[in-house]
Amino acid sequence: MVLDPHRWLELRRFRGLYESGAMSLREISKETGLNRRTVGKYLSTEAPLAPPRRTVNGKPRSRVADEVAPLIDAMLRSEILLKGAVIHERLVAEYGFTGNYQRVKMYLQEARPRVADELGISPGELAGLHRRFEVIPGAQVQVDWGDEGRVLAHVGIPRVYSFHMTLSYSRDPFCCFTTSQDLETFFDCHRRAFVHFGGVPMTAVYDRTKTVVRRHVAPGEAVPLHPEAVAFSGHYDFDIDVLAAYRPTGKGRVERQVLIVRDHVLAGRAFSSIEEMDAASTAWVPLRRAKIHGTHGEVIGHRAVRDHMALRPLPQSPYMVCDRHLRHVGKDCLVAFDANLYSVPARRVRPRQLVEIRATKSQVMLHSTAPDRHGQTLLATHPRAVGRGAVIKDEGHWDGLPRGDNRRVTTGDVPAQPRHREGLGDEARPLMALLNRASAARIEVGRRPLSVYDELTGTRPFTSKSTPENLSRAS
Incomplete structure (x- = not known):
């Protein structure tokens, strides 16, 4: 009997109970509804731990990645730690592969240990390993933040952060302290670091901080950069290198510096301001430069001279980040x-x-x-x-908006006096008075009987009797 993968996963939950003796095969069979022999087969120590693959007509089901499996194996033999996203990207670009990244990732789960075994590398040796790299002078700096906590809480500053920039070739450090990690502060620290080093490197390495990356994307996709980060790097003429997510080993030089600054600058000391912390860091830098670095075996200050000479010059005017x-x-x-x-x-x-x-x-x-x-x-x-x-x-x-301090009210007891405009004659003033309700109400209007208008027009009221005398007069 071949189990469905979902039923197999359900049965696998009872493996620990069966091995410890807490449940018998009969009890597990009753709980899962499977035959006791089937339960014993898949829970026995000799049975494989991987779920059985579905078959069609007794033949193994083909996978999308099987057609490029030899290519993937060849890539792993050349570099066993090659990332799945890089393999998928190369398969698509160079071989026209149409499968998605997840198919390649699933194949790598069984292919990487197998190829490692062929190369004589045990699976445990792959954990925690990474590729080492070296750079030429002036080629790269690594940037990172450190959270120093409530070291200034006694003076009302709730949290302090440390900004670190390290030249990758010489390990020459720069460190300053801030109370914020916002966009303006982040790139203001860059300006201070470039002045400290006397120039600009060719590349800056970052993790996926929101001041550099606009949003997170899936593995293998292009990382969208923050517009201000692009503008800042263009003004100072350096390239931005963003690491993959959860890969701090890609900037291990600056990661190590964060710990060194805490041990040599902050530990066992009390500060009352950010300026005091910056001054302590500045005083420590010459001591650090006098040390012989354990990796490259040279005095950091001597190697830093070559690093500084290879840096690009600073621009004439700084870029103000908004x-x-x-x-x-x-x-x-x-x-x-x-x-x-x-x-x-x-x-x-x-x-x-x-x-x-x-x-x-x-x-x-x-x-x-x-x-x-x-x-x-x-x-x-x-x-x-x-x-x-x-x-x-x-x-x-x-200016030009209505003001609230020039509104007026009246009870109506005192008649409002009309305001006469300059340049108006006496004959126009009665007309202006009509615009004021109080003045118009007091204008005396002459009263005349209607017969006066009949006389003026030469007509008689309809109520009067018509006589030859009146008709002759009307004609």
């Missing part, structure tokens, strides 16, 4: 951002208009999404508010 957001304009000409309100000129916006906010660490700039007739998009610039609930406004932005 955190960009889209917000709607309220009816009060205020735009909400980061729990604060900022004003925009009333004559250049309309309610519910979408505007772009470009925020730095010290300023908030509001831009329209389309340029005006002069080609300008900037609407307003304000200093960035500290805290929450602040209203940052320019009184000139509200």
Whole structure:
């Protein structure tokens, strides 16, 4: 009898109970509804642990990856630790493979141990191993964050972070401390590090932090970068190298530096400000450069000289990174951002208009999404508010809007005096008085009988009798 894989997985749960003697074959057979011999066959120590594969007409079912299995095995023989995403990418690009990544991944689960056994590598030796690499001077830096916790909680700073950048060739370090990991702070630390090294490397290695990667993607897909990260790297002329998820060994040089800084700079010391922590780090760097590194066997400072000389020059002006957001304009000409309100000129916006906010660490700039007739998009610039609930406004932005301090009321006891415009003659003033209800109500209107109008028009009322005398007069 060949078990369905789902039934096999259900039966496998009882293996531990059977081996420990907690349940017998009869009890497991009754629980699963399977024959006792079938249960004994698949729970015996001699039985294989892998589930049986489905068969069609007694023949093994073919897999999608079987057609490229020799190619995959050849790749594994050349590099046993080659990633499945790389293998799938090469199969698609070079051999026209149409299967998905999961098919290749499932095949690698049994192929990698088999090929490793052919090469004389035990499966246990593969765990924790990674490919070693070396770089030329000025070629690469590695970047990482460290969470230093509540080291300044006694002065009201809830959390402190350490920013690390390490030159891969010499292991020359840079470290500074911040209270935030936001976009502006992240790239401001880059500017400080480039000044510290005296130049810009060719490549920077990152993990998948949200200040570099816009969103996470499946293995094998292109990683979408944050627009500001692309703009910053383009301004300073270096390439961005993003590691695969959960692969800290790809930037082990900077990972090690995080631990070294904690041991040699922070351990056993008390600080009262970020500036004191930065000063302690700066004072430690010459000591670190005087050490002989255990891997390359040279003095870090001597090797760092070659590293610094190979760096690219700094640009003439620094790139100011902005955190960009889209917000709607309220009816009060205020735009909400980061729990604060900022004003925009009333004559250049309309309610519910979408505007772009470009925020730095010290300023908030509001831009329209389309340029005006002069080609300008900037609407307003304000200093960035500290805290929450602040209203940052320019009184000139509200010019032309109705004011609330010039409204008047009256009980009607005192008649309002009409205001005469300059340049109007006396004959026009009665007409202006008609615009005022109180004045119009007091105008005396002459009263005349209707017969007066009959006399003026030469007619008589219909109620009067017609006589030859009246008819002759009417004719």
